Amino acid sequence: MTLTNQPYASVIMVDLPQDITLANADEVKHALRELLANGFQHILLNMKPCEFIDSSGLAVLVAIYKHLQPQGKIALLSPTIHVRALLELTRLHEILDIYEDQQNALSDLQNPAVEA
Numbered sequence: 001m002t003l004t005n006q007p008y009a010s011v012i013m014v015d016l017p018q019d020i021t022l023a024n025a026d027e028v029k030h031a032l033r034e035l036l037a038n039g040f041q042h043i044l045l046n047m048k049p050c051e052f053i054d055s056s057g058l059a060v061l062v063a064i065y066k067h068l069q070p071q072g073k074i075a076l077l078s079p080t081i082h083v084r085a086l087l088e089l090t091r092l093h094e095i096l097d098i099y100e101d102q103q104n105a106l107s108d109l110q111n112p113a114v115e116a
Contacts, residue, residue, distance in 0.1 A: 001027035005035055011109045012040040013077070013102070016050040020057030029060045033067060041072045042109040044102075047079035058090060065095060073097070075105050 001024065004015040012035055020028055036043060043064065050057075065074050075097040079087060087093045099105035 001031045003028070003031045003035070007040065008106050009110055010041040011044055011106055012036070012038075012042075013044040013046055013106070015046045015048075018049055019052045020050060020060060021052070021054045022056040025056035025060050028057070029063055032060070032064050036064075036067065036072075041068075042074070043068065043072070044075050044077055044099075044105050044109060046077045046102075047083055048077065050083055051080055053083050053086060058086070058092065061092060061096065073109055075099055075109055077102055077105050 001017075003017070006013045014032065014035060017024065017028065032043065045061075045064075061074070061076075068074055076087070077099050079098060084093075084098070087096070087098070097105075097108070099108075
């Protein structure tokens with residue numbers, strides 16, 4: 001599976017497919033890990049195209065989050081209302097940063113704030 005992506009310094013922005021389900025979750029996870037193997041520290045997942053995600057898709061998000069820890073970061077861009085509801089139901093919004101503005105997301109990922 002080839003995912004459309006755009007590099008920005010240490011961040012790679014990736015457009016996710018329309019659905020992430022059991023049928024394609026392993027392919028999506030493999031494609032994301034392959035992109036990260038090219039040296040990117042952070043990943044911004046464009047959720048605009050993603051209309052449906054099941055538990056297998058959520059597992060992909062968690063796997064990429066764990067893969068990047070502790071040095072890298074994952075963020076989500078513009079999830080649909082239904083996907084956002086699922087992220088909140090599963091409390092993934094507590095560990096994954098969610099943005100509506102691409103420039104803010106890229107800025108935060110490229111220049112992470114120092115935590116006190």
